[in-house]
Amino acid sequence: MALLDRVPRHLFSQRGWGLLAAGAVSLLAAQIMGRRDLLSLSVLLIVLPLVALAGIRLVRPRFQVYREFNPTPVETSAPTTVRLAVARSGAGGGRAIMEEKLPPKFGQSPAFRFPARSATGGTSRYEYHLRSSRRGQYLIGPVTAEFTDPFGLSLHRQAIDDGDILTVTPAAVDLPVTGLAGARGNDGITATRIRANPSDDDVMTREYRPGDPMRRVHWAATARHGELMVRQEESVTTPEATVILDQRFVAFPASSGSGHGGTAARDSDDVVSSTFEWAVVAAISVCTHLAERNYALRLLDPRGEPAFLRSPSAPEPETEEYTGASGLQSIAESLAAIHLSGAHHGVRERHGAREGSAAREHGSQDSGPDVFDDYLMDKLSAHRMRGPIIALLGRISTAEAKALAPAAGYGANAFAIMVCDRPADSEEALEALRRGGWRAVAVQASVPVPVAWSHFDEGGAAPATAAADVRRGAGVGR
Numbered sequence: 179m180a181l182l183d184r185v186p187r188h189l190f191s192q193r194g195w196g197l198l199a200a201g202a203v204s205l206l207a208a209q210i211m212g213r214r215d216l217l218s219l220s221v222l223l224i225v226l227p228l229v230a231l232a233g234i235r236l237v238r239p240r241f242q243v244y245r246e247f248n249p250t251p252v253e254t255s256a257p258t259t260v261r262l263a264v265a266r267s268g269a270g271g272g273r274a275i276m277e278e279k280l281p282p283k284f285g286q287s288p289a290f291r292f293p294a295r296s297a298t299g300g301t302s303r304y305e306y307h308l309r310s311s312r313r314g315q316y317l318i319g320p321v322t323a324e325f326t327d328p329f330g331l332s333l334h335r336q337a338i339d340d341g342d343i344l345t346v347t348p349a350a351v352d353l354p355v356t357g358l359a360g361a362r363g364n365d366g367i368t369a370t371r372i373r374a375n376p377s378d379d380d381v382m383t384r385e386y387r388p389g390d391p392m393r394r395v396h397w398a399a400t401a402r403h404g405e406l407m408v409r410q411e412e413s414v415t416t417p418e419a420t421v422i423l424d425q426r427f428v429a430f431p432a433s434s435g436s437g438h439g440g441t442a443a444r445d446s447d448d449v450v451s452s453t454f455e456w457a458v459v460a461a462i463s464v465c466t467h468l469a470e471r472n473y474a475l476r477l478l479d480p481r482g483e484p485a486f487l488r489s490p491s492a493p494e495p496e497t498e499e500y501t502g503a504s505g506l507q508s509i510a511e512s513l514a515a516i517h518l519s520g521a522h523h524g525v526r527e528r529h530g531a532r533e534g535s536a537a538r539e540h541g542s543q544d545s546g547p548d549v550f551d552d553y554l555m556d557k558l559s560a561h562r563m564r565g566p567i568i569a570l571l572g573r574i575s576t577a578e579a580k581a582l583a584p585a586a587g588y589g590a591n592a593f594a595i596m597v598c599d600r601p602a603d604s605e606e607a608l609e610a611l612r613r614g615g616w617r618a619v620a621v622q623a624s625v626p627v628p629v630a631w632s633h634f635d636e637g638g639a640a641p642a643t644a645a646a647d648v649r650r651g652a653g654v655g656r
Contacts, residue, residue: 241265245342284316420589491516
């Protein structure tokens with residue numbers, strides 16, 4: 179039996195290999211002893227496993243696999259339940275050993291028997307749990323089945339479905355309340371009056387409608403018009419916040435290896451960047467913080483293009499404006515597999531020859547004039563003073579900071595967080611942003627996102643906190 183344990187099992191079972199071995203021995207004995215009965219037995223013992231092997235490969239059982247994740251997408255470090263339903267769709271019977279193929283980071287692949295003991299209506303149902311500490315998109319599956327013939331002599335393993343993609347989004351962290359937009363309240367809402375006529379008495383009035391409370395009657399306008407007039411309702415406008423998410427390779431120090439889940443097709447081709455992962459968590463946290471305060475969100479990259487134009491997991495890559503819970507969910511999914519873009523990404527044809535000459539002059543398209551240039555300024559100008567501008571940046575040069583500085587004039591307030599390995603080296607860039615009207619801070623990736631965000635607290639406590647973090651070596655630069 180120890181010898182049988184060493185033979186490959188992808189063709190025959192131990193029983194099949196045993197029959198082949200017995201057939202070989204019988205054939206040898208028939209040759210030596212000259213016995214026809216032994217020759218007939220040896221042929222039977224050898225042919226039977228071969229016939230079983232051919233039969234199981236020619237007559238392949240067919241299955242249907244249904245897979246669902248709950249919840250989907252799922253946040254990092256949160257569990258998701260995978261439910262499988264497997265049903266035989268073709269002729270055939272017998273049992274099979276099945277295995278759900280998982281990426282290595284999820285551990286051992288679960289195996290199960292088909293049909294299950296609790297199978298109903300020809301469908302077997304299975305359930306297991308997954309948890310990922312990294313964002314990304316992961317191929318879960320396919321289910322592989324190992325079939326055997328009715329005699330248990332031969333084996334055949336094949337995939338019976340294509341698998342499904344599990345999207346793992348970054349988890350938001352709670353941020354402290356800050357003064358986001360000057361005169362707007364902490365909920366982000368401001369009220370405007372509807373002006374219908376130039377008269378001071380009429381700018382806030384309209385005719386009485388059944389059901390209007392009498393306390394809203396405007397008596398001066400009523401006397402002048404000769405009919406009941408009531409004060410006009412306030413019109414609540416939805417504020418807008420613009421988030422600029424830096425995702426350039428040159429802005430974030432990186433090393434080779436898998437920095438996050440990546441995509442299902444290339445699970446290990448992306449790069450590690452703790453600073454960029456910090457920026458991704460900051461982005462979903464800031465967007466959640468703003469969405470909870472009724473802000474409409476607009477996300478751009480440093481070129482003024484939609485922030486998720488190159489994200490493999492973006493449901494709508496060309497979208498840059500998001501509202502409500504569905505918009506926030508779309509942002510989270512888009513951030514799931516977003517990665518650093520190198521110098522070869524994002525070349526805009528509208529720059530033409532000017533961009534080519536700029537790339538030669540500056541050595542990289544990422545540091546050329548297409549970053550923080552007029553295209554971005556035009557995008558910000560189109561939504562001038564509708565809300566705050568938040569820039570989540572990597573390591574930027576002083577020249578890039580000077581190019582970005584005027585953008586503060588297009589927002590009710592402007593906030594910039596730079597995440598880099600050495601915040602002290604970014605002091606000149608920070609100063610250039612502050613002179614332009616930005617409230618800016620530089621932090622290390624070891625600093626919690628809420629600590630960096632609290633730097634913008636108008637109450638005055640945050641700067642002291644940031645300074646204390648510097649003394650402790652937490653890496654906040656002011």
